[in-house]
Amino acid sequence: MRYITFALGKGRLAEKALEMLESIGITCEEMKDKNSRKLIFVNEELKLKFFLAKAPDVPTYVEYGAADIGIVGKDTILEENRKNYEVLDLGFGKCRMCVCGPASAKELLQHHEMIRVATKYPGIAKDYFYNKKHQTVDIIKLNGSIELAPIVGLSEVIVDIVETGSTLRENGLEVLEEICPLSARMIVNQVSMKMEAERINQIIKDLREKL
Ligand code: PRP
Numbered sequence: 057m058r059y060i061t062f063a064l065g066k067g068r069l070a071e072k073a074l075e076m077l078e079s080i081g082i083t084c085e086e087m088k089d090k091n092s093r094k095l096i097f098v099n100e101e102l103k104l105k106f107f108l109a110k111a112p113d114v115p116t117y118v119e120y121g122a123a124d125i126g127i128v129g130k131d132t133i134l135e136e137n138r139k140n141y142e143v144l145d146l147g148f149g150k151c152r153m154c155v156c157g158p159a160s161a162k163e164l165l166q167h168h169e170m171i172r173v174a175t176k177y178p179g180i181a182k183d184y185f186y187n188k189k190h191q192t193v194d195i196i197k198l199n200g201s202i203e204l205a206p207i208v209g210l211s212e213v214i215v216d217i218v219e220t221g222s223t224l225r226e227n228g229l230e231v232l233e234e235i236c237p238l239s240a241r242m243i244v245n246q247v248s249m250k251m252e253a254e255r256i257n258q259i260i261k262d263l264r265e266k267l
Pocket of ligand 1: 200
């Protein structure tokens with residue numbers, strides 16, 4: 057039997073993902089050692105391997121078959137736009153992709169003004185403004201703390217994830233438009249889905265029963 061490899065996105069979702077896998081008997085004791093610098097973990101008994109990667113790299117590992125299965129946020133899946141099967145909404149990590157800014161920016165959006173949009177998700181922002189809203193905007197890619205952009209005058213609005221909304225509130229910003237709901241998803245390599253159909257379908261079935 058060959059190994060089935062899981063790629064998990066580092067960060068907020070990883071812990072929940074591991075908990076969920078544990079609930080269906082997929083465990084990896086090795087991975088719980090927080091001090092370990094090891095990158096890949098093995099469960100010999102179940103013939104499974106696990107690794108943690110930067111979230112945007114997870115769909116890449118899965119598309120190339122370096123991982124059979126990935127667990128990652130829908131935001132990353134949309135942004136990376138890789139050829140994988142998205143097989144399951146895992147129901148955790150729920151949040152929304154939104155256009156946010158000061159209340160005063162609402163008008164700029166309604167009048168389709170040429171504005172600057174700062175975001176960690178240029179692909180999602182482009183798709184939303186160009187293809188859905190037919191509004192030409194200047195998209196500025198940032199790598200974090202996106203809420204800063206409208207505060208310091210880098211952009212009029214941002215496209216970012218909103219979970220509780222507290223980052224926005226504490227910085228005098230608000231949701232201006234909602235782009236789409238997000239949550240953690242399971243993705244599968246297209247070849248693995250055929251070659252390892254039995255084992256992978258069993259995992260999907262077991263997880264679905266826990267939702
Ligand atoms: C995310 C997102 C928002 C915040 C939203 O940032 O970009 O800033 O969380 O959460 P809230 O609605 O509950 O306040 P993250 O903490 O992942 O870091 P980043 O700013 O470096 O992207």
